[in-house]
Amino acid sequence: MTVMSMRILTTVLLAARFAAAAPLADFDQGVRVTPLLEDARRGAKSEPASDEGPLWINLGNSDLALVRAAGLSLGSPLSMSGSAAVFKVPAGLLPHLSDFMHETFGRCGGFFAHRTRVEAELALSARAATKGGPYTLDQQAWVSPLISRVEEEGIRSTIETLAAYHNRYYKANSGVEAARWLQGRWQTLAGGLPGASSRLVKHDGWKQPSVVLTIPGAEKTEEVVILGGHLDSINGYGGEAARAPGADDNASGIAVLTEAVRVLGASGLRPRRTLQFIGYAAEEVGLRGSQDLAKQAAREGMKVVGVIQYDMTNFKGSGEGIFLLNDHVDADLTAFLGKLIEVYAGVPWATTECGYACSDHASWTRNGYPASAVFESTVDGRNRAIHTERDTLAASGGGAEHSVAFAKLAVAFAVELAKASSAASVPAELTRR
Numbered sequence: 001m002t003v004m005s006m007r008i009l010t011t012v013l014l015a016a017r018f019a020a021a022a023p024l025a026d027f028d029q030g031v032r033v034t035p036l037l038e039d040a041r042r043g044a045k046s047e048p049a050s051d052e053g054p055l056w057i058n059l060g061n062s063d064l065a066l067v068r069a070a071g072l073s074l075g076s077p078l079s080m081s082g083s084a085a086v087f088k089v090p091a092g093l094l095p096h097l098s099d100f101m102h103e104t105f106g107r108c109g110g111f112f113a114h115r116t117r118v119e120a121e122l123a124l125s126a127r128a129a130t131k132g133g134p135y136t137l138d139q140q141a142w143v144s145p146l147i148s149r150v151e152e153e154g155i156r157s158t159i160e161t162l163a164a165y166h167n168r169y170y171k172a173n174s175g176v177e178a179a180r181w182l183q184g185r186w187q188t189l190a191g192g193l194p195g196a197s198s199r200l201v202k203h204d205g206w207k208q209p210s211v212v213l214t215i216p217g218a219e220k221t222e223e224v225v226i227l228g229g230h231l232d233s234i235n236g237y238g239g240e241a242a243r244a245p246g247a248d249d250n251a252s253g254i255a256v257l258t259e260a261v262r263v264l265g266a267s268g269l270r271p272r273r274t275l276q277f278i279g280y281a282a283e284e285v286g287l288r289g290s291q292d293l294a295k296q297a298a299r300e301g302m303k304v305v306g307v308i309q310y311d312m313t314n315f316k317g318s319g320e321g322i323f324l325l326n327d328h329v330d331a332d333l334t335a336f337l338g339k340l341i342e343v344y345a346g347v348p349w350a351t352t353e354c355g356y357a358c359s360d361h362a363s364w365t366r367n368g369y370p371a372s373a374v375f376e377s378t379v380d381g382r383n384r385a386i387h388t389e390r391d392t393l394a395a396s397g398g399g400a401e402h403s404v405a406f407a408k409l410a411v412a413f414a415v416e417l418a419k420a421s422s423a424a425s426v427p428a429e430l431t432r433r
């Protein structure tokens, strides 16, 4: 099947799903349905824009007044739902918008970007949420010895490696090279587990791929547990030539995931369910990599037990502990994260709000999957150096101590959601230290 016919088929399928979904889900009551269906039927507007041409974005309604007041010209909304509106904007506006959302609301993302108007309008309506639980805590025999192997040094070293790229911008060659490095690193660390393999996922419209490591489940292979964070970085208005170390945002999140991969890879653990670790491309310009992956998962009917998002873990802006985002997430999964932290991570936790399209977890939530997200501080206590050339490891204190508890949580999340295969027993060397 050609790419174009797949696009048209996708459009038709999405339109059919949209029609079947009425009345619309929860917070999107009031969406104007007619123009969406007309456009979907016509199909002509599904012609993708080039990255230099226009894009269509979804912005939270409550953010519109401040965006307009800042002089970012959006024009009139093409459609609106109860929570968000669609605008057609030049691609060049995205970094500026990203910077504004970050400065004003403290979000890493802040909007969804799409290549077609149809996609943007269909995304106004969230898919019906599915539950991933019940979530149970019964894998202490594995998790306790594994979390004792989490090391600050491993996290710090990954942050240093990623921050050394000139930037990891989604359009820059260095952004592609960083993704390739990560794919190789995850393959090396997890390669000893049966069937584990990492791959680059290409996206239409920009060159940086996402990275996906899959550790297949031994029993419930079709049920998937996802741990992710974005691998790209951005320097506000600087574009692809500007230095953007992104040590905290988000080399730290990727480093936490990498440390969990290292610990799991060396453990001999065979998960019952499938584990996926994902480094998303192009988060900083409208959650674009994660949207592609979450939409594809929904199209394929992937069964996702739970998603956790790691976006910034290393800046101790509000003291010790882990902050759980409490909006645009699954409440049961988030409550379960609190339990995991209490039992395994040994630090306090609290909740904080992040807003519309805050980071990649929102792409999964939008597509009906149970997602959660963790953060390094309250949104008010956040790192003010991000999205500039000053987001270095030194600006977060030079070490990775604050991230250690996040990596313990990642190991616990992976094992408690995927569970150890019934055939596997904890190796003796793991229980010694």
Ligand SMILES: [Zn+2]
Pocket (backbone or CB within 6 Å): 108, 109, 230, 249, 250, 311, 312, 359
């Ligand atoms: Zn981020």
